Amino acid sequence: MATRKSNTLKLKFDTSWSYAPAPESKSAATINKQYDLFINGAWQKPSSKKYFDTINPANEEKLSEVAEANEADVNKAVVAARNAYEKVWRKMSAKERAKYIFRIARMVQEKARELAIIESLDGGKPIRESRDFDVPTAANHFFYYAGWADKLEYAFPNRNPQSLGVAGQIIPWNFPLLMAAWKIAPALATGNTVVLKPAETTPLSALKLAEIIQESDLPPGVVNIITGAGATGAAIVKHPDINKIAFTGSTEVGKIIQKAIAGTHKKATLELGGKAANIIFEDAPLDQAVEGVINGIFFNQGHVCCAGSRLYVQESVAKQVIKKLKDRLESLIVGDPLDKNTDIGAINSKQQLETIHKYLKIGKQEGAEMYETSCALPRKGFWCRPTLFTNVAQSNRIAQEEIFGPVLAVLTFRTEDEVIEKANNTPYGLSAGVWTDKGSKIFNMTRRMRAGVVWANTFNKFDPTSPFGGYKESGFGREGGLHGLLPYLNLAN
Amino acid sequence: MEKSIKKSSLSVSPNGLEKKTSSKRLEVLKTYKIYIGGQFPRTESGRFYTPVNATGKKLANVCLSSRKDFRDAVVAARSAFGKWADRAAFNRGQILYRMAEMLEGRKAQFIDELMQQDATKAKAEKEVNLAIDRLIYYAGWCDKYQQLFSTVNPVATSHFNFSVPEPMGVVSIIAPQSDSLLGLVSVIAPVIAGGNTCVVLASETKPLCSVTFAEVLNSSDLPGAVVNILTGKPSELLPWFVDHMDVNATIYCENDSTNRKMLQEKSASNLKRIVFYDTINWYSEKGESPYHIMDTQEIKTTWHPIENIAGSGGGY
Numbered sequence: 155m156a157t158r159k160s161n162t163l164k165l166k167f168d169t170s171w172s173y174a175p176a177p178e179s180k181s182a183a184t185i186n187k188q189y190d191l192f193i194n195g196a197w198q199k200p201s202s203k204k205y206f207d208t209i210n211p212a213n214e215e216k217l218s219e220v221a222e223a224n225e226a227d228v229n230k231a232v233v234a235a236r237n238a239y240e241k242v243w244r245k246m247s248a249k250e251r252a253k254y255i256f257r258i259a260r261m262v263q264e265k266a267r268e269l270a271i272i273e274s275l276d277g278g279k280p281i282r283e284s285r286d287f288d289v290p291t292a293a294n295h296f297f298y299y300a301g302w303a304d305k306l307e308y309a310f311p312n313r314n315p316q317s318l319g320v321a322g323q324i325i326p327w328n329f330p331l332l333m334a335a336w337k338i339a340p341a342l343a344t345g346n347t348v349v350l351k352p353a354e355t356t357p358l359s360a361l362k363l364a365e366i367i368q369e370s371d372l373p374p375g376v377v378n379i380i381t382g383a384g385a386t387g388a389a390i391v392k393h394p395d396i397n398k399i400a401f402t403g404s405t406e407v408g409k410i411i412q413k414a415i416a417g418t419h420k421k422a423t424l425e426l427g428g429k430a431a432n433i434i435f436e437d438a439p440l441d442q443a444v445e446g447v448i449n450g451i452f453f454n455q456g457h458v459c460c461a462g463s464r465l466y467v468q469e470s471v472a473k474q475v476i477k478k479l480k481d482r483l484e485s486l487i488v489g490d491p492l493d494k495n496t497d498i499g500a501i502n503s504k505q506q507l508e509t510i511h512k513y514l515k516i517g518k519q520e521g522a523e524m525y526e527t528s529c530a531l532p533r534k535g536f537w538c539r540p541t542l543f544t545n546v547a548q549s550n551r552i553a554q555e556e557i558f559g560p561v562l563a564v565l566t567f568r569t570e571d572e573v574i575e576k577a578n579n580t581p582y583g584l585s586a587g588v589w590t591d592k593g594s595k596i597f598n599m600t601r602r603m604r605a606g607v608v609w610a611n612t613f614n615k616f617d618p619t620s621p622f623g624g625y626k627e628s629g630f631g632r633e634g635g636l637h638g639l640l641p642y643l644n645l646a647n
Numbered sequence: 648m649e650k651s652i653k654k655s656s657l658s659v660s661p662n663g664l665e666k667k668t669s670s671k672r673l674e675v676l677k678t679y680k681i682y683i684g685g686q687f688p689r690t691e692s693g694r695f696y697t698p699v700n701a702t703g704k705k706l707a708n709v710c711l712s713s714r715k716d717f718r719d720a721v722v723a724a725r726s727a728f729g730k731w732a733d734r735a736a737f738n739r740g741q742i743l744y745r746m747a748e749m750l751e752g753r754k755a756q757f758i759d760e761l762m763q764q765d766a767t768k769a770k771a772e773k774e775v776n777l778a779i780d781r782l783i784y785y786a787g788w789c790d791k792y793q794q795l796f797s798t799v800n801p802v803a804t805s806h807f808n809f810s811v812p813e814p815m816g817v818v819s820i821i822a823p824q825s826d827s828l829l830g831l832v833s834v835i836a837p838v839i840a841g842g843n844t845c846v847v848l849a850s851e852t853k854p855l856c857s858v859t860f861a862e863v864l865n866s867s868d869l870p871g872a873v874v875n876i877l878t879g880k881p882s883e884l885l886p887w888f889v890d891h892m893d894v895n896a897t898i899y900c901e902n903d904s905t906n907r908k909m910l911q912e913k914s915a916s917n918l919k920r921i922v923f924y925d926t927i928n929w930y931s932e933k934g935e936s937p938y939h940i941m942d943t944q945e946i947k948t949t950w951h952p953i954e955n956i957a958g959s960g961g962g963y
Contacts, residue, residue: 294803311795313938405918408918409915409916409918410915412911412912412914412915412918413911413912413915415911416908416909416910416911416912416915417904417907417908417911417912424918426918581917596951600947600949604816605947606945606946606947606948607947607948607949607950608947608948608949608950609949609950610949610950610951611951611952612806612950612951612952615802615804615806615950617800617802617803617804617806617808619800619801619802619803619808620800620802620808620810620948620950621798621800621810621946621948622948623946625815625945625947626895626917626918627917627918629918630918630920632946635798635800635810635948636798637798637810637946645938
């Protein structure tokens, strides 16, 4: 419904229309009461004898408890991975290796609904996203890399690519299953074996994946999945028999890892933080651009390293765009992640909610103007209203630092040169966006922005064939596509 | 008595006249200066060191560059980066070729300097020839490696999606200690062929060719500040080369595990990319490769929607 007012269409919300609840059923997912460590193809009790709870961030109820792997457990997993590498996986014909990975892809598809429910329960993301994005993209990632296994020499002309050995992989809580797929699929296709640790707040989908891997008859030890917090991750990073570290997470931890592996021969891929500039020119199709900006920052509650968290609007259309944004914000449905109508789910953890609140406070203190929607929030669980800041200065911390939440900083600019300067003036360089109707301007902008992924007239798009990764302090190495093979190979001829 | 600094060991004197008429003429010595921003300053520190060759002969009073020299060079390299990266790849190829032409023209001087630094004539000639050919090799790559390492990605949605290599930015290079000309050229060429700018620390014990090579760069069409060359001690400058927050990558060419560890640790300050070339024999085929260009490239992926009213299909 819309009414015409001062030449712009305004969405009207004062109707009595409301959405009936449309919750996905929890009964389609099986969650065990307790999970052990998946080592050498079997579920093994942790030598720490400790378990920790994983909760549903939407209601703070306990979902399950998972084992906490200590150094001895990490060692056990690495030994299993090393054995599997030396005795089975590196010797297996690449064609057979491919078939295992294809099989895993198919099984993920078969169990897609269950995985989506678990992902939303454990992480708080809207079921629409886990169902339509996380799980299918994860399956596709396995399917894509499976096909590379027996074709590696075509990817690197004049080289004889060789696997590295055991890969230690540490993944974040924002896309738990998808990140597991991003890590495991290329590692297996290139002939490496894996020790993977999911984030402590979202271990369940990776443990479900372990069940799938077990069911797929993948040789024991080729993939080991162990749970734990920072100490477990540190034990993986420091283990002397690991050849490769792949980490997705914060820039702060990425730097610690880079230091920790100094002096070793471990290869590393780091996919770290970001503070993407999303740039709207006056000649852009504004309604489309506003949709893109909304998707850019509110997708997955803004828990996205490549989120378009800095919006640069050309001055001539700034007023109009901000008005449209506020309107659109008001229409976002915040609530039960399992409800199919939900746009914005729960914040992943109490700790993350505190971080976001800290930045909201800083934003106001630094003089920016805060706008949040008027939606009601559930009483239990961790929630944050979609928020935007206007009157933001380039030097404000909310424009410089990664918030990792549904918070948009809006800045303005006049010329192309100015906005390029501002957009690139950040230690990060993961992603960027530009909205304009002029083709030559698109390519001028996409070329000059120092970021690994640049979306023009779109945002937050991902595909297994498309390399992803950052410039500068957003990390190094690529995941996805042909370029995503390289971090798992030695090309010395 | 110490042997004095003497420029040339050639039997023909610099003015080309026969010995008997030139015996009283005082030889003009070259001042070996550093190369920053297309200029030849002395080190701001005023310091020097005097490397000697195997026979104990002093080579020259060479600039002992300081941390400040390095920082000045990084400022110069950063300011030159945008324009150099924006040059047409074809144009970069022509400039590298021009560098080879200039080097060819001064072959005798390089052979002479290499011989002063203990090389035999045959070895010196070989090194200079290979250095020239290496520039030609990378000149040819300037507008080709992109085609080899780019991809158009067949995404499952209606988007045009492609990935291309882009230069990392400013690269700090600690050049090989041995092979003072060939090693130097072999590490600089792939970095600038790919559109980066750089600050290079020359071989400490054999620095003569690096300064003369700077003169070659200066008389070729390479814009000033794309390559900056310092002389000095790695033991002193190494930490600054990898610590600087406006340097994007560091290349190190020695097999020294202590230094390697230090470089990797310090690189974490701004997540510099570290490239080690410690096992490369610059005389071998492995001394040149488009993969060396890729060592200082990032991959950028660009997405754009394809109008798809019919609602079918994916990308390209």
